[in-house]
Amino acid sequence: MTALAPAPAPPGAPETAPARRPGRSRLGRIMQHGGWFVAPFLVFYGVFLVWPLVSGLWYSLNETNLAGINTEFIGLDNYREALNDDQLWDSLGNTLTFTAMLTPLIVAVAFGLALLAHNIKHGKWFWRLAFFAPFLLPSAVLADLWRWLYEPDYGLFNNALNERVPWLLEGDWAMFSMVLATLWWTVGFSFLLYLAALQAIPDHLYEAAALDGAGPWQRMWHITVPMVRNITGLIVVLQILASLQVFDQIFLINEGGPNNETRPVVQYIIQQGFTGYRIGYASALSYIVFVLIVAVTLVRLWLVRKRTDEKGETR
Amino acid sequence: MSAAMTAARKARDAVRTGAGEEAQGRRPRWTRGRVGLLACALVLAVLWVLPLAWALATSLKPEDETTDTGLNWIGSRITFDAYRQVWESGDLTRWMLNTAYIASMTTLLTVVLTAMAAYGFSRTEFRGRRVLYGLVLAGIMVPPQVLIAPLFAEMVALNLVDTYWGVILPQVAVPAMVFILVKFFEGLPRELEEAAYVDGAGRWRVFWQIVVPLSRPVLAAVAIFTFIQTWNNFLWPFLVTTDPNAMTLPVGLVNVQSTYGVRYAQVMASVIIGGLPLLIVFVFFQRQIVRGVAHTGLAGQ
Numbered sequence: 001m002t003a004l005a006p007a008p009a010p011p012g013a014p015e016t017a018p019a020r021r022p023g024r025s026r027l028g029r030i031m032q033h034g035g036w037f038v039a040p041f042l043v044f045y046g047v048f049l050v051w052p053l054v055s056g057l058w059y060s061l062n063e064t065n066l067a068g069i070n071t072e073f074i075g076l077d078n079y080r081e082a083l084n085d086d087q088l089w090d091s092l093g094n095t096l097t098f099t100a101m102l103t104p105l106i107v108a109v110a111f112g113l114a115l116l117a118h119n120i121k122h123g124k125w126f127w128r129l130a131f132f133a134p135f136l137l138p139s140a141v142l143a144d145l146w147r148w149l150y151e152p153d154y155g156l157f158n159n160a161l162n163e164r165v166p167w168l169l170e171g172d173w174a175m176f177s178m179v180l181a182t183l184w185w186t187v188g189f190s191f192l193l194y195l196a197a198l199q200a201i202p203d204h205l206y207e208a209a210a211l212d213g214a215g216p217w218q219r220m221w222h223i224t225v226p227m228v229r230n231i232t233g234l235i236v237v238l239q240i241l242a243s244l245q246v247f248d249q250i251f252l253i254n255e256g257g258p259n260n261e262t263r264p265v266v267q268y269i270i271q272q273g274f275t276g277y278r279i280g281y282a283s284a285l286s287y288i289v290f291v292l293i294v295a296v297t298l299v300r301l302w303l304v305r306k307r308t309d310e311k312g313e314t315r
Numbered sequence: 316m317s318a319a320m321t322a323a324r325k326a327r328d329a330v331r332t333g334a335g336e337e338a339q340g341r342r343p344r345w346t347r348g349r350v351g352l353l354a355c356a357l358v359l360a361v362l363w364v365l366p367l368a369w370a371l372a373t374s375l376k377p378e379d380e381t382t383d384t385g386l387n388w389i390g391s392r393i394t395f396d397a398y399r400q401v402w403e404s405g406d407l408t409r410w411m412l413n414t415a416y417i418a419s420m421t422t423l424l425t426v427v428l429t430a431m432a433a434y435g436f437s438r439t440e441f442r443g444r445r446v447l448y449g450l451v452l453a454g455i456m457v458p459p460q461v462l463i464a465p466l467f468a469e470m471v472a473l474n475l476v477d478t479y480w481g482v483i484l485p486q487v488a489v490p491a492m493v494f495i496l497v498k499f500f501e502g503l504p505r506e507l508e509e510a511a512y513v514d515g516a517g518r519w520r521v522f523w524q525i526v527v528p529l530s531r532p533v534l535a536a537v538a539i540f541t542f543i544q545t546w547n548n549f550l551w552p553f554l555v556t557t558d559p560n561a562m563t564l565p566v567g568l569v570n571v572q573s574t575y576g577v578r579y580a581q582v583m584a585s586v587i588i589g590g591l592p593l594l595i596v597f598v599f600f601q602r603q604i605v606r607g608v609a610h611t612g613l614a615g616q
Contacts, residue, residue: 032518034439038447041432044488048466049454056465116356120349125601130360132605133367136593138547138565144586145370148579154382156369184366189608196609216348245460248549252569266460273464274554282464290461297456 060284071280078284088285090260091268094175098250098264099243101179106239107232110187114194115224128195132188143252146181150253168254171261178250178262185249186242190235197231198224237300244293265289367590374398374583381579397580398588401571404581406559407588410567417482417552417563418545424487425541426534433496434522438508448497454490463554470555477558486545492537495611499533500526532606539600539607546593564589 060079063072082088117127134142149156150167158165167177201224209219247266250256256263269289273282369388373381374397376390401407435441436448466485475481503526511521527534552563562570568589597604 034435034441037431037435037439041428041488044428045451045454048485048488049457052462052465052469053457056462059465113359116352120353120356127356127360128601128605130363133594133597136543136597137590139549140565140568141586141589144582145366148583149366154384159384159386192605192609245458279464279468286461286464293458294456
């Protein structure tokens with residue numbers, strides 16, 4: 001830009017129709033259309049998101065294999081089959097158990113770590129590095145690492161405890177072990193969100209409370225916790241959505257074992273589609289999970305709206 | 316320390332760190348509570364670093380000592396044999412380059428496409444804009460996991476299996492990023508842009524020469540977040556690549572694993588090698604990464 005406008009913009013400056021030089025070519029004028037900015041993204045969006053979404057729906061109504069031959073329209077049969085598929089409900093149950101165990105843990109631990117790191121004035125970078133670093137590991141690395149830590153005979157944990165805890169060998173333990181590894185791996189993300197939220201709380205609130213004689217615990221319950229409530233809501237939802245799609249670490253650590261007792265629903269979908277070559281059935285299963293996830297999102301939107309409505313009434 | 320000095324220091328601290336940084340840190344004295352907090356945090360930090368430290372310790376032991384019971388952090392000698400064997404057994408350099416290429420291209424495409432789209436949605440008028448934006452927002456709810464089966468069939472049809480583009484293209488259209496950028500652009504003052512229009516600049520010049528430079532922090536945030544996600548992505552590259560030459564680092568590591576059997580020093584060496592690149596990046600760009608993650612996360616509100 002040669003001259004950045006010494007002349008102030010006129011108050012009613014046309015924001016949508018830019019001033020055009022008389023000499024501008026016709027092509028140049030067409031290129032001013034806002035659609036050109038949006039079009040490239042929309043092409044990708046259409047080809048790699050909308051189309052698979054639609055074709056997936058179509059596949060789910062067919063008996064289709066991965067090669068696309070022998071396609072046969074079977075209506076809702078895939079969905080009917082899914083309703084009676086114990087393996088689906090078991091794996092879905094595993095995913096829900098995982099979600100229910102992990103979400104409160106993440107919220108509590110992330111908040112605790114953020115409070116600590118925020119209130120210690122020394123070595124901020126060190127706390128961030130220590131608690132956030134695991135988030136940067138690829139899932140394959142996480143899996144190898146924790147399989148070694150959980151190793152029954154030579155692993156770090158059993159060695160340190162001097163006991164033979166069946167971390168990955170028994171169903172209930174295995175689920176707990178998955179939750180523990182995932183907590184270590186992903187809590188750093190929520191930790192950073194909380195840290196940012198804590199830094200945004202204005203000092204004068206704490207000062208005023210301190211003047212009124214509120215102790216540290218009271219200040220935490222009556223100022224910190226309410227002030228980060230929105231972030232907590234956000235973390236809970238992000239966490240639920242991520243946990244419902246859990247696959248990598250459970251598959252890579254233990255392949256959903258023992259006896260499929262930790263197998264998440266995404267793994268079952270992949271097994272149906274890619275190992276069993278039943279892409280139609282896999283698509284139907286995907287749609288069932290999709291509906292679940294949309295439901296969570298809508299509940300979240302509804303809660304947010306309700307809360308803002310309540311606030312509007314009290315004011 | 317005299318009262319005047321304390322006051323002066325407080326004022327200086329406040330200026331230096333900015334208002335929000337220090338919430339209660341007005342008395343940097345070592346009270347009992349503060350020592351307790353520090354001790355607590357140190358214990359947790361040690362716990363958090365412990366798994367990686369143990370991995371490092373294991374990787375430096377001679378192979379036959381990894382299964383000794385008892386907590387020996389250092390074996391009879393420190394050896395890099397495991398690293399050498401890992402390096403020879405798999406094509407790690409190739410996988411790292413693959414991953415770097417795929418992550419960079421995905422990041423570049425994502426940032427350019429979503430920034431343009433966000434500008435189009437927030438600053439221009441055209442027929443169907445609202446409907447299209449609504450459609451894009453609805454896409455935020457679609458979990459990528461739902462799409463894998465039909466997406467894979469599409470990749471087979473497009474002949475993109477086992478290619479870089481087969482990994483890159485499906486990861487590029489991220490509606491959440493459009494949403495984040497639209498929110499940011501809406502907060503930008505319009506005056507600069509309008510002045511440029513008066514000067515006769517077209518939309519493209521205004522976008523590239525005014526809006527993009529003004530948005531550098533948020534674009535960096537989107538780029539950093541996308542890069543981390545793509546670098547570490549497992550499921551999609553795992554499904555769409557079978558040729559070892561086209562694999563990304565996470566997929567290659569899983570693939571080569573089967574050849575080690577139970578050789579823990581080697582497995583842990585591969586853990587360290589696989590985790591190191593992003594950790595090094597993090598040490599150098601901590602500030603930007605923290606801001607980037609917090610920003611993209613918070614925008615989810």
